[in-house]
Amino acid sequence: MLKVSLPDGKVLEFDRRIRPIDIAMEIGPRLAKATLAAQVDGQIVGANAFLPDEGEVALRLITARDPEALNVMRHSCAHVMARAVMRLHKGIQLAFGPTVENGFYYDFQTEKPLSEEDFPQIEAEMAKIVKEDEPFERIEMDRIEALQFVKDLGQGFKVEHIETGLAEHGHVSFYRQGEFVDLCRGPHVPAAGAIGAFKLLSVAGAYWKGDATRQQLQRLYGTAWFKKEDMEAYLTKIEEAKRRDHRVLGKQLELFTIDPMVGSGLILWLPKGATIRRQLENFLYAKLLDIGYQPVYTPHIGRIELYQTSGHFPYYAESQFPPLYSHPMGGVVQELLQLWAKGEIDDDAMAARLEGYMHTNVPARIRPHVPNYEKLPSSRQKIAAMETWLEKQERYLVKPMNCPHHIKIYQSKPRSYRELPLRLAEFGTVYRFEQSGELNGMTRVRGFTQDDAHIFCTEEQVAGEFRGCIEMTQYVLKTLGLTDYRVRLGFRDPASQKYVGSVETWQRAEDALEAVCRNMDLPNLTIERGEAAFYGPKADFVVADCIGREWQLGTVQLDYNLPSPQRFGLEYVGADNHPHQPVMIHRAPFGSFERFVGMLIEHFAGAFPLWLAPEQARVMVVSQKVEDFGRQIETRLRQAGFRVTGDYRAEKIGSKIRDAQLELVPYMFVLGGREAETGQVALRDRLEGDLGTMSLEDAIKRLQAEVEARTIRQVVKGSAGIGGKKEENAY
RNA sequence: GCUAGCGUAGCUCAAUUGGCAGAGCAAUGGUUUUGUAAACCAUAGGUUGUGGGUUCAAUUCCCUCCGCUAGCUCCA
Incomplete structure (x- = not known):
């Protein structure tokens, strides 16, 4: 006897094996037809899966209207895609095919690489399968049986997965749809006909089990929706995101550029972009001074010893720009020593190699000099002598972070507890050699400026200081209208070796951080x-922009390790006249100006609020006859503190307005004979159009008020209208 | 770094099976002196990313390198 309770409170009783679809049928044939899956005691299962024979379950039937149905259907669509690909191509090895936000993918190993040209054919085959409407049938087997089954199918990835990933499962399930069978937990829609609109989006490489050392597979991405309109809306949204791409807008609006000759991932801030950045810098700088930070400046490079002490070198060697050596052989010796340390060169070969450089192979002026090298008794000692030589050379690193420099400022004199918390702030530019495939416009670069600061404080001050950092980040985000964000606490992975410091120290730091954050709601x-x-x-701020994409920006990090005796050994003299170790907080509310501005460009779709707009107002004359009057107004606006330009070309006023609109200039001063006579100005708002005639003073007051309040007048959900049609610019 | 794709004028894009590299916008010169989203005429602009190969002939086919895009891996 099975008791089934439905969401409306009704309880049904069955004394036979029953499936959700049967229950739906009892309620009504139309519901049965619409039922795609079911929720049993909170878990999503297939509509054809048998319920337990006895006991009590809560059942909810899921139709296309329920959000859970979408994932079930998308996963079924992934199977259909895999089936279509296997029909069209030989020798396909199946890997995984899960759903993702807005769609699904399937990883394959193929004999011939797939390309976008194959999409129409695959989509046509999928459409055929959907139309045939064959059912998805669940098959369960025990592990041994299943293993043999996938071996017989020749599906090597599945064999490995059952042997390793599913090692603890006694039984596994398959789904069959026509000739296509796939190891799969499910659930699926009852039959392929339930799949609505779908489209293949892209093909890309992906590593088997996400491991870069394993083979690379072909990943086919697709999207699927119940209604065609939903898919259209989704595709439109993708288009919209493309339209406000900061790389496109950055070029059109002349905000920044990247030149291959300067280098990949190195941003050249054009005057307009630099203006926006400077406004943000000024805004932050004023705030920093206001809440007790002290500005400092530090150089762009530092000796390698500095980073050895901090622990950055050589552990992040592959993501640093190569070190600068004063001796020409420095880099070669360093490289050899690293290979040797990895065991790729044995002791004797290493010693012989170094000896060659020292005495035979290279001109005297660039030889490393180690006295009596050849008299050293063993290869080990020769290598050690070489390491000592290398350490004596001057070696610099382009700085990958600012903290070691700020620590040295802290250590520039003895510190008393009375000085704490000491808050050192710098807009510090750092360089990291990110992998070429990772670079992306302004959001992932190789040189960037952090709005960095390091707070040195006592253990007792940690909570308050940490809280202050989070509040500052919140203030900054709020000012820019970024109200949709979440906070992610990043803790250490106990299984990983990459962390420095003791477990106890980490526990203390994590507890302190979590307590503060819980307290702040x-x-x-x-x-x-x-x-x-x-x-x-650390606590990271993950900000969602106005079309819902997430960006990791600000960060606040707690550090008991760099100040520790094993690292820099920071101290202050406490009230007890004894030395104590301070705690460090690293924090950057924007993260970096590059990424932040990149995100802002997309968030505002290039239409910055007045206080940030590179060009706040443009003076334009109806006729060149009133150019002198126009220039007077332009000068007076500039004197009033505005970033203003003038358009005195022999163009019609409509043309000048159009240009200013497309360049997203917030205000236009339209001046003709009437204004020249009365001395007034006709003001035009980029959003609202003609505001009519007023005195210059009134116009200035209006704009000043908007700047001072840092008003955000619009966050454009649609396109900003760059190059678009007029209808699209309606707000 | 890996897989796939892309690279034509400042920008957006054309160029039949390999057969004289073109348009719009922008720029420059001129005419027009204009009232709230595009006046008109003319001119100039290119070693088709780079280097090599195949061919009578390469923007087109093949290879190298550089750069870009998507995804994967990475992100102190």
Whole structure:
């Protein structure tokens, strides 16, 4: 006897094996037809899966109207895609095919690479399968049986997955749809006909089990929706995101550029972009002074010893720009020593190699000099002598981070507890050699400026200081109208070796951080293990822009390690006249100006609020006859503190307005004979159009008020209208 | 770094099976002196990313390198 309770409170009783679809049928044939899956005691299962024989379950039938149905259908669509690909191509090895936000993918190993040219054919085959409407049939087997089954199918990835990933499962399930059978947990829609609109989006490489050392597969991405309109809306949204791409807008609006001759991932800020950045810098700088930070400046390079002490070198060697050596052989010796350390060169070969450089192979002036090298008794000692030589050379690193420099400022004199918290701030530019495939416009670069600061404080001050950092970040985000964000706590992954410091220290730091955050009632606080910096746990602000994409921006990090005796050994003299170790907080509310401005460009779709707009107003004359009057107004606006330009070309006023609109200039001063006579100005708002005639003073007051309040007048959900049609510009 | 794709004028894009590299916008010169989203005429602009190969002939086919795009891996 099975008792089934439905969401409306009704309880049905069955004394036979029954499936959700049967229950739906009892309620009504139309419901049965619409039922795609079911929720049993909170878990999503297939509509054809048998319910337990006895006991009590809560059942909810899922139709296309329920959000859960979409994922079930998308996963079924992934199977249909895989089936279509296997029909069209020989020798396909199936890997995984899960759903993702807005769609699904399937990983294959193929004999011939797939390309977008194959999409129409695959889509046509999929459409055929959907039309045939064959059912998805669940088959369960025990592990041994299943293993033989996938071996017989010749599906090597599935064999491996059953042997390793599913090692603990006694039984596994398959889904059959026509000739296509796939190892799969399910659930699926009852039959392929339930799949609505779908489209293949892209093909890309992906590593088997996400491991870069394993073979690379072909990943086919697709999207699927119940209604064609939903898919159209989704595709439109993708188009919209493309239209406000900061790389496109950055070029059109002349905000920044990247030149291959300067280098990949190195941003050249054009005057307009630089203006926006400067406004943000000024805004932050004023705030920093206001709340007790002290500005400092530090150089762009530092001796390698500095980073050896901090622990950055050589552990991040592959993501640093190569070190600068004063001796020409420095880099070669360093490289050899690294290979030797990895065991790729044995002791004797290493010693012989170095000896060659020292005495025979290279001109005297660039030889490393180690006295009596050849008299050293063993290869080991020769290598050690070489290491000593290398360490004596001057070696510099382009700085990958600012903290070691700020630590040295802290250590520039003895510190008393009376000086703490000491807050050192710098807009510090750092360089990291990111992988070429990772670079992306302004959001992932190789040189960037952090709005960095390091706070040195006592253990007792940690909570208050940490809280202050989070509040500052919140203030900054709020000012820019970025109200939709979540806070992610990054803790250490106990299984990983990449972290420095003792477990106890980490525990203390993580507890302190979590306590502060819980206390502040931050939105959607999550904890993620393995997301910590190597020296301490952190709180990251993940900001959603106006079309819902997430960006990791600000960060606050707690650090008990760099100040420790094993690293820099920071101290202050306490009230007890004894030395104590301070705690460090690293924080950057924007993260970096590059990424932040890149995100802002997309968030505002290039239409910055007046206080940030590179060009706040443009004076334009109806006729060149009134150019002198126009220039007077332009000068007076500039004197009033505005970033203003003038358009005195022999163009019609409509043309000048159009240009200013497309360049997203917030205000236009339209001046003709009437204004020249009365001395007044006709003001035009980019959003609202003609505001009519007023005195210059009134216009200035209006604009000044908007700047001072840092008003955000619009966050454009649609396109900003760059190159678009007029209808699209309606707000 | 890996897989796939792309690279034509400042920008957006054309160029039949390999057969004289073109348009719009922008720029420059001129005419027009204009009232709230595009006046008109003319001119100039290119070693088709780079280097090599195949061919009578390469923007087109093949290879190298550089750069870009999507995804994967990475992100102190």
